[in-house]
Amino acid sequence: MTLTSFGPANRIKRSAETHPLTWRLRDDGETVWLDEYQAKNGYAAARKAFADMAQDDIVQTVKDSGLKGRGGAGFPTGVKWGLMPKDESINIRYLLCNADEMEPNTWKDRMLMEQLPHLLIEGMLISARALKTYRGYIFLRGEYTTAAKHLNRAVEEAKAAGLLGKNILGSGFDFELFVHTGAGRYICGEETALINSLEGRRANPRSKPPFPAAVGVWGKPTCVNNVETLCNVPAIIADGVDWYKSLAREGSEDMGTKLMGFSGKVKNPGLWELPFGVTGRELFEDYAGGMRDGYKLKCWQPGGAGTGFLLPEHLDAQMYAGGIAKVGTRMGTGLAMAVDDSVNMVSLLRNMEEFFARESCGFCTPCRDGLPWSVKLLRAIENGEGQAGDIETLLGLVGFLGPGKTFCAHAPGAVEPLGSAIKYFRPEFEAGIAPTRAVVPPLAKPIVVGA
The missing domain is CATH 3.10.20.600 (Ubiquitin-like (UB roll))
Incomplete structure (x- = not known):
């Protein structure tokens, strides 16, 4: 895997001032463990958050920074944090890291977890302090075996250094962190399906409201953030809102x-x-x-x-x-x-829609039945056996499975590339429509009720 922040002729160098996520990376691609991470100012932001900042001030700082979710939805992180209950009597709360990175063509979180596991842990530690959560889970894609190994080692290092567990940094604050590997379902990227899976249930999205901030894991207030989102938190706390915005x-x-x-x-x-x-x-x-x-x-x-x-x-x-x-x-x-330019768009879309159809949880009818229907039509068009009206049917499915028409965002995301492909490359779809066959008349006159 390549990770570089170099531009043409290596003119751009990584630095703490310009690359808050990647400046600590080693040039050889090896993992940055605790001693090296702390030598590179690691956990300094956590120490600042624990020693110098009230919990609500941490939330407000993240909100003022404009940080948004990096998992794809882009919801403002500080706003999500602000939804957690203020009632101090609710002493069981959870912080979940969504590390179920199964979006095809996406591997950014894998790099952070494999090479900078302590950056994620520090981000979760500061977030837990802000949200008053006593336990956290990293819900990890099951196929990320190297990431799981590195995260578990980093968690043990942090525990041994007093950065996780009881009375962290002498503050009286307790936070336990666990790595939980999933069973390999794309739908677990949806936060409530992730919660169901973590509880040992079928990975179906839940109805919202109530939102996880009110009723989440095991019925308790829960905040779910993406890996890259949480990895931004230490730099915001360490260097401030104005710098981050700049x-x-x-x-x-x-x-x-x-x-x-x-x-x-x-x-x-x-x-x-x-x-x-x-x-x-x-x-x-x-x-x-x-x-x-x-x-x-x-x-x-x-x-x-x-x-x-x-x-x-x-x-x-x-x-x-x-x-x-x-x-x-x-x-x-x-x-x-x-x-x-060598790729046929019909074949590409058929492959994509097969993935999305397979990964549907099957809970709602438009997604459960609509996505396999799109695959059937695309396969026919790919083989030159499409029928007149198939393209219009596909476009109809794009509308029926669009935003607000299904229980979660799985189907809208699945059909968005389909709609755009037909928009820009319709002739490639039309080329798969077979010549119109003669229409065979019915054998008998249809019965008309009331005639």
């Missing part, structure tokens, strides 16, 4: 930096920490190096398989939620995929 490019409504990447047939596929507001063209040309020789960019997705396709002319859009929304889709996870 990291983003002019014009961006999102603050700080973001792990962004490019996969596909590009010359330099990888992952980089960049300020919000860089353009897609900078990411594609300056960092990913453009397409490999012999290939041409056909289209791209800005942030995982659940985001819509964009054309090469959309590369000048700024990479932040509002900037990508202006060209018709979502920022998502910020890890883009380049589609080259």
Whole structure:
């Protein structure tokens, strides 16, 4: 796996002032363990939060920073924290880290957990202090076996150093942290499905309200944040709101930096920490190096398989939620995929929709039945056996499975790339429609009721 924050000719160097998430990374890609992490100012933010800041002040600082969720939804983190109950009599609360990174084309959280596990632990420790949670869980994608091993070792190191467990840093505050590996379901990326799975239940999303902040794990107040989100917290506490906001490019409504990447047939596929507001063209040309020789960019997705396709002319859009929304889709996870001119869009979409159909929890009818229906139609079109009206049926499914039509956001994310692919590449779908067959008349006159 590549992770570099270098631009053309290695002009851009990682530093604590500009790369809060990645400046501690080793050049050899090895894991930064506790001694090295503390030598690089690790846990200084936690010590500041415990010694010098009231719990509510930590929440307000994160809210003022403008930090938003980095898992794809982009909900303001401080606002989510503010939903946790203020009632001091509620002494059982939970903090969950959503590390179930199963979005195709996305691997940013894996890098943080494998190479900087203590950054996540410090972020969770500060967050637990702010939210008055006494126990935390890192809900980890089951296939991330290396991340699980590194996180468990880092948790034990932190315990031995008095940074987890009882009376942390002499504050009287207790916080236990556990690594929980999931069974491998994409739907667990939805926070309430994650909660059900953690409790040992089927991974179905829950009805909201009540929201997890009121009724979460085992019926107790719970806050769920993404790995990258929590990893931003130490730098915000250590260096302040104004500095954090200054990291983003002019014009961006999102603050700080973001792990962004490019996969596909590009010359330099990888992952980089960049300020919000860089353009897609900078990411594609300056960092990913453009397409490999012999290939041409056909289209791209800005942030995982659940985001819509964009054309090469959309590369000048700024990479932040509002900037990508202006060209018709979502920022998502910020890890883009380049589609080259050798790819047939019908085949690509059939493969994507097979994944999304398989990963549906099956709870609501539009998702359970609509996604397999889209796969059936796409497979027929792919084989040149599509029928007149199939494209219109697919577009109908895009509408029926859109935002607000299903129990959770799984189906809307699944059909967004389908709708955009038909919009931009309809002739490729039309090419799979078989010649119209003669209509065979009915054998008998239909019975008309009341005739």
